[in-house]
Amino acid sequence: QVQLVESGGGLVQLGGSLRLSCAASGSIFSINAMGWYRQAPGKQRELVATITSGGSTNYADSVKGRFTISRDNAKNTVYLQMNSLKPEDTAVYYCNGEIVVVTFESYAYWGQGTQVTVSS
Secondary structure: OEEEEEEOOEEEEOOOOEEEEEEEEEOEEEEEEEEEEEEOOOOOOEEEEEEOOOOOEEEOOOOOOOEEEEEEHHHOEEEEEEOOOOHHHOEEEEEEEEEEEOOOOEEEEEOOOEEEEEEO
C-alpha cells in the first residue's frame, strides 16, 4: 500500500556533500518515525539516523556532526544532508518509515536503496 522512493545518491569526493531524499506515497494515514540506514559491502545494515514525528533525532556516532536528518511532513518526505563525506560512508542507503496506513495498521516500510560512493 505504501512505497518509499529514495533519490540523491551518487559519487562524490572526500569532503563533499550529498542530500538524500525519500518520499513516501500511497494509502498513508500518518507517518511516525522515519530513518536512514546503510549497508556497506560485507557488513550488516546499520542505523544512520532517525527522526520522530515530533522532530527528535538520533544519529550513529560515526555520522554525528556531519549528517543531518530532517523531514517535511506535508510532503511525506525525509531528508539526509550529508556533509564532510568520507570513504567509510560508501554504502547503499535505505530509508525507512514507520507508517500508519488508511486501515489504521502500522508497518515499517523500506525503500529500495540508493548508492552513495565517496572516493578519495
